[in-house]
Amino acid sequence: MPAPVAEYQTAFKPTAEQKRNAEVIIETGQKMGLPPRAWVIAVATAAQESTLNNLGHLGDMNDHDSLGLFQQRPSAGWGTPEQITDPVYSAKAFYNGLKNVPGYDTMALTDAAQTVQVSAFPNHYAKWEKMAADLVMAKYGQGPYAA
DSSP: SOOOSSSSSOOOOOOOHHHHHHHHHHHHHHHHHHHHHHHHHHHHHHHHHHHTOOOOOGGGGTTTOOTTTTOGGGGGTOOOHHHTHHHHHHHHHHHHHTSSTTTTTTHHHHHHHHHHHOOGGGGGGGGHHHHHHHHHTTTTTTTTOOO
C-alpha cells in the first residue's frame, strides 16, 4: 500500500459468493496485466459499492439505475444492464477507467476509486483497503480469508 491507509477500516465475513466475486475482479485485473495495487483498489471499490454482491435492480432501494458489483449505471455509459451485471465485464470497465487515472498506483486508494466512480460519498472507499488487500492475499493462500 503505497499511500497511508485510512485509520478507520471495516470488514465483514465474506460468503463463498462474495469471495468468488473478489477472485473474478482480481483475475480480470491479472489478465489485463495490471499490478496488485489495481486489484486492491478494484476490490475495495466493489466492497463499498455492493459488499461484493452482484446486485440487480433493487427498485426504490437502488441508487438510480446502478447495477452489479461496482454499481455502474447504464445511463452513465457503463454498458447495458446485462453487461454491467457480468462480473468480468464490470471489472474490465472499472479497470479501463482506473488505467486512465495518472498515478493511481501511488495515490490514496479512495482518490483513485473516486476518480473512476464519481461517488456522492468519495471518502467511503478508504475503509475497505485492508479487507481488499487481505482478499488479494487470499488468492495466494495467505491471510485471514485464505481457504
